[in-house]
Amino acid sequence: MPALYLSHGAPPLADDAVWTGQLAAWSAGLPRPESILVVSAHWESAPLTVGATETVPLTYDFGGFAQRYYEVRYDAPGAPGLADDVAKLVAKPGRPVYQDPNRGLDHGAYVPLVEMFPEADIPVLQVSMPTLDPRELFELGRTLAPLREQGVLIIGSGFTTHNLREAMFDDTTGAAPQWGHEFDQWAKEAVESGDIDAVLDFENAAPAGRRAHPRTEHFAPLFVTMGASADQGIDARTAVDGFWFGMSKRSFEFA
Template sequence: MPALYLSHGAPPLADDPLWPGELAAWSASLPRPTAILMVSAHWEEAPLALGATEPVPLVYDFWGFPEHYYQVTYAAPGAPELAASVRKLLRGATNDTPVQDFPDRGLDHGAYVPLVEMFPDADIPVLQISMPTLNPRKLMDIGRRLAPLRDEGVLIVGSGFFTHNLAALRQSGIPGWSSEFDDWGRRALAAGDVDALLDFENKAPAGRLAHPRTEHFAPLFVTLGAAAEELDSGRSVIDGFWLGMAKRSLQFG
């Protein structure tokens, strides 16, 4: 399976005239996954945690939206076998990566909002895991350990947003910091410049404005780790902007 990084959107993504169709077309171009492993910007927990392996209610981790956004459901099958594989790969022969279980933790909006558009039948097992750190190198290492799952048909998805600074958005138009970072990231990815990406806070123009807190860029590094042997195959499947934020989304393999 390929490995993906997607800009996941807020709940109103479903009302966008363009984006849901882009996500649907993307998923239609993929082989059917045996399971989906989601790493969302909206779950940080250390040590690394495994979410529910049986269907449980979604996590509506947003406030102040119209009521119908809280009525969305996504009853995908649980993925206990995938959870066991993730636990085994991360702990390894030396048992050096602790893993914990959150059996009541459902999918948050960074996971289910794009999945509703990409796999609306909710018939593919889904497991969400936490980010135990925002350190890019450590997240890449986690991705490398999880990479063998791709050979088993598991779709590994890092879900964030290519630029994300809600406080600095304007009333209209695309802020310079967002377009500059997006262009820099596009060129760094095309060149396979992983070192620059790892140091994006210092190397990218407006890096700290585009990501004042790095949780929405961090899932990219899990994806890069999972695709470490195929970085030259990377391509942008979705680009452009939503409310001034870059929605660049990537596929490797």
């Protein structure tokens, strides 16, 4: 299977016909996964924690939205076998894998999956980010890489720029600030050229790195995805681009 890094959007993504169309077209060109493993910007927990392995209610980890966004459902099957495989790969003496059987998929997972796999008939497992250290997350991705050979679609779900204080919430034209364009173009070139060191050191290597990400969590899932692809050599392409409320929704597919 390929591995993906996608900009997942807030719950109102469902109202954006352009973006939902981009995600649907992207998934239509993918091989059908046996199961899906999601690492979302919205779940940090150490040690690494495995979410619910059976269908439970979604985690509506946001506030201030219309009631209809809290009524969305995505009743994908659980993936207990995949959870066991993750534990076998990751767990070591002194490095346990925890389980949180009541934690449903958060919006970093289900919001894009509703658009990409709307039938909700593929088993989905979400795991936490146990750290925000770029190299540790990259190594986590390398550890999880063998799952791709078992038909597992590994998805790192974040946002290519994520500065809510400077978001353009009144804009509906797809515009973005100059620093956003610069970071977005840098990300495209760094990822597609396979410059792992630059991506992992984005705060120093990228123009406006700290402005694009005042905190690392929305870029961090990319490190996992790159790690899951590194042993085969980075072969990445942009699958989605453009801006939403001034933030880059650039998303990558790794062969």
